Amino acid sequence: MRKVLFIGLEKDEVRDITQNLNIRTIHHELIPKLIVQDDKLFVEHPNIFDCMIQIDIVIFHGIFENDFDPINALAIWDGVCLPNPVALLNCRLKHPCLARALRITKFKMPHGFVVNGSINVKEESVAKWGNWHCGENKKRFTGEEHYPQPTVIEPFIKGTAVRILIIGNKSWQIQLKGDDWLKSIHHETSYINTSIDEELLEDTLNLKEHFQLEWIAVDYMVTDSGKRYMLEVNHIPNMDRFPEVREHYTSFIKNWIGEKLNNL
Template identity: 45%
Template sequence: MQEHVCLIGFDEPEITVLKQQISGRVTAHPSLPDYRVEDGQLYVDNEQGGWQSHVDRVIFHGIFEEDQELFVALALWGGPCFPNPLGMLACRDKQACLVRALSQTRYPGRGRGYVPAGSVVNLQSKQVAKWGNWHCGENKARIQGEWRAEFSSTLEPFYPGDAVRVVLLGEEVLQIRLAGDDWLKSIHDPTADFMEVDVELADDTRALARYFDLPVIANDYIVGDDGQKYLLEVNHIPNVTRFPLIWERYAALVTDWCQT
């Protein structure tokens, strides 16, 4: 009997590609569908809405404001889900995820701080404040001197150097040199490109992936001008469409997973 696979969070044309590669019935929802877990079974809206159908497997990709409730439901369901909903829960709050990751990484750096909303600090050196749960360079500011935190924020020293992303896709590791015209670096800059994999950063990324029990993860690091390395953040749902090579490998990974 063929399984019913539910894709959540993918856009076109990725949905079309995965539907072509995954055998059996495939339902796709670009945004969060309605769902329920009942008597150990997961039910999700059909693509046209309305009546819900029993689902055998879930492939989730995306970041949504209310996705933590879905992760709780998927964890209680206990069925096959890519990635592991417990890992996604552990990472969904970006600040808590960072604290967990810093306790495990070989490259935590020093001098991190935290400022509750409404607090004022007076910083003697350049630092980076980060708040909220969004990635892609949002909710960040480089600060120095007196600064008032509108939102509860983590603080980290501003590390001069090269920003890189180390991407783990199952057993494979790829590394990207992030780029940008100012201090904010991103994979979305047109000059961002693949580079030789740093073995130490690859090992660190594998270790964090094991810790969070996630088959796909992308860690952002700074390789400092002094040669030191610093973990900046963990992306538990990293972009997999910016580079065709990464999408190709990711699509193959989830397609193979559906056959296990």
């Protein structure tokens, strides 16, 4: 029986995915100990101390504080893994991901960058630092500011925040909402649009192909005059906020595992 490792998914998601699949499930909600040896992947047993199990398939979903090296291990293993771990490596650090995305998107805006120092801006701008999402590590400012850590500087754009989400061949446009200038999919008033901006969809598809991701979410700002600007690429987007997205997400993974089992 093939052993499938799930990292970061919720228990109910794993239950829905694995129902009627002839597999042995190994589930870790947090990053487990991983070892790659002789082109084989081993993971610590979730219930037995100091016991490592060889894994056939990996499903990874989540952003963790120290996940870059475990993702690197999955990439070096080069086994059957969803999403593509090399794509995750290319997206996990936000600033390099942004630099790559700006070479692909049609909707880029001018950016500044501070490695460690001060910057003085005349127009209202946004500073972004770190590798977390959900509106953290962002600040609006005008004038001079000092940033001791690597920080991206971008113009503050007034308008509507939207997300184009793609899982496999299915796509949605999500209206991001918030109580202030920070907009998020997690806000209770966020919703799925009945239509989708075809140019933003095409742009997101180009980014998905460039990064070779099985799923992707790209955030954009749309001004009142219709100008569009790409904000960021999300390689591990939220799949739980809307039931129809969650249902397609779990079905996609279930079908993907089924296809891979036939080829192992």
